[in-house]
Amino acid sequence: xxxxxxxxxxxxxxxxxxxxxxxxxxxxxxxxxxxxxxxxxxxxxxxxxxxxxxxxxxxxxxxxxxxxxxxxxxxxxxxxxxxxxxxxxxxxxxxxxxxxxxxxxxxxxxxxxxxxxxxxxxxxxxxxxxxxxxxxxxxxxxxxxxxxxxxxxxxxxxxxxxxxxxxxxxxxxxxxxxxxxxxxxxxxxxxxxxxxxxxxxxxxxxxxxxxxxxxxxxxxxxxxxxxxxxxxxxxxxxxxxxxxxxxxxxxxxxxxxxxxxxxxxxxxxxxxxxxxxxxxxxxxxxxxxxxxxxxxxxxxxxxxxxxxxxxxxxxxxxxxxxxxxxxxxxxxxxxxxxxxxxxxxxxxxxxxxxxxxxxxxxxxxxxxxxxxxxxxxxxxxxxxxxxxxxxxxxxxxxxxxxxxxx
Ligand SMILES: [Fe+2]
Numbered sequence: 419x420x421x422x423x424x425x426x427x428x429x430x431x432x433x434x435x436x437x438x439x440x441x442x443x444x445x446x447x448x449x450x451x452x453x454x455x456x457x458x459x460x461x462x463x464x465x466x467x468x469x470x471x472x473x474x475x476x477x478x479x480x481x482x483x484x485x486x487x488x489x490x491x492x493x494x495x496x497x498x499x500x501x502x503x504x505x506x507x508x509x510x511x512x513x514x515x516x517x518x519x520x521x522x523x524x525x526x527x528x529x530x531x532x533x534x535x536x537x538x539x540x541x542x543x544x545x546x547x548x549x550x551x552x553x554x555x556x557x558x559x560x561x562x563x564x565x566x567x568x569x570x571x572x573x574x575x576x577x578x579x580x581x582x583x584x585x586x587x588x589x590x591x592x593x594x595x596x597x598x599x600x601x602x603x604x605x606x607x608x609x610x611x612x613x614x615x616x617x618x619x620x621x622x623x624x625x626x627x628x629x630x631x632x633x634x635x636x637x638x639x640x641x642x643x644x645x646x647x648x649x650x651x652x653x654x655x656x657x658x659x660x661x662x663x664x665x666x667x668x669x670x671x672x673x674x675x676x677x678x679x680x681x682x683x684x685x686x687x688x689x690x691x692x693x694x695x696x697x698x699x700x701x702x703x704x705x706x707x708x709x710x711x712x713x714x715x716x717x718x719x720x721x722x723x724x725x726x727x728x729x730x731x732x733x734x735x736x737x738x739x740x741x742x743x744x745x746x747x748x749x750x751x752x753x754x755x756x757x758x759x760x761x762x763x764x765x766x767x768x769x770x771x772x773x774x775x776x777x778x779x780x781x782x783x784x785x786x787x788x789x790x791x792x793x794x795x796x797x798x799x800x801x802x803x804x805x806x807x808x809x810x811x812x813x814x815x816x817x818x819x820x821x822x823x824x
Contacts, residue, residue, distance in 0.1 A: 420454045422667045422687050429670030431680045437654040456555050457665040458548035459686050459695025462509040467540050467784055472514035473621045475784035480625025482789050484638050487622035493610025495576045507640035507693055515539045527591050533725040540786055542730035544593035546581055552596045556582045578609040589656035590646050591728045594663045632754040637747045639736040640693035642792055646700050647719055648728045653702035676808040678704045678715040718815025734790035748775045748793040763813040768806045773798030776806050
């Protein structure tokens with residue numbers, strides 16, 4: 419039986435007595451109930467964008483990531499483009515709303531926040547996890563008071579019918595979906611009519627040809643981690659909730675005192691490489707905004723959440739360790755992409771001696787999501803150095819103010 423509680427703890431962030439009491443209880447009960455065995459890794463990520471934005475976003479992703487355009491699922495209210503690397507890494511389901519006036523629960527979540535509302539449909543919806551028995555997993559989770567959309571509402575929300583979706587989390591506002599796939603099977607989404615759109619194919623080929631021409635195609639690896647920002651007071655609940663819904667374990671939390679923030683990491687319990695099932699990272703301010711006026715500490719994480727709502731902040735892709743033309747791969751990739759007019763928020767930070775180098779892109783004009791690149795050197799297994807995270811958080815905060823919340 420998988421043991422979710424036997425992993426060494428990393429990090430220095432102090433958790434509450436509540437968290438330290440309930441974490442082992444929650445994981446032990448999850449193991450005992452069979453949920454840890456029945457729930458696998460991340461099969462797909464779901465992102466929604468505004469009408470007309472998916473084609474150029476696919477060109478951007480074709481250039482900046484290893485993803486390929488596979489097919490489009492044409493359903494009542496969305497075009498859902500399936501982007502894939504292979505069966506060993508999660509798909510991206512990129513949903514474009516057909517009609518700008520369309521309104522659903524996901525749009526309502528954006529409408530609550532001043533910057534999020536500027537792109538009312540654009541948001542990360544959540545992950546779909548693989549299960550061996552979808553209905554049994556959902557029944558067990560419902561007994562544990564987790565809530566799911568009824569089948570009728572899935573059709574109304576225009577979501578794949580072979581996936582069970584939780585209601586959006588009160589802490590992260592993301593959903594978790596469950597679907598089945600045989601060990602040798604390909605992923606199939608029961609969702610509308612399957613078509614290949616020439617405009618999408620052309621945009622994909624444009625991005626991919628550029629990636630090949632720049633010589634960066636073999637340097638950019640699958641997703642390493644997904645980073646979600648939540649309100650300060652929801653940090654521990656968001657972690658416990660995700661651990662209850664997934665088969666991940668708690669890796670540990672780092673206090674980034676410079677930025678009044680912490681980075682909290684969960685990883686897949688089967689210890690598969692992140693390329694197979696990315697780590698899930700939760701970032702939260704150390705103190706809620708309502709006391710900022712007393713200590714005057716920087717609070718970029720809480721400010722982001724107040725402007726956009728709790729949501730995914732960035733998708734981190736690994737960069738293959740190595741050098742070309744005397745440059746680390748990450749610098750080669752960033753220089754090549756910058757020359758195509760795509761912006762980054764700062765220079766690459768970190769070094770071979772520190773174990774890793776990282777950078778944030780500017781937020782995408784099409785999804786508002788940031789791409790992080792991370793190159794680890796040798797056998798370095800950490801997620802960051804404290805100094806890197808402080809600089810990345812600060813740089814992102816400069817772009818995410820109310821004035822420039824594009
Ligand atoms: Fe990150």
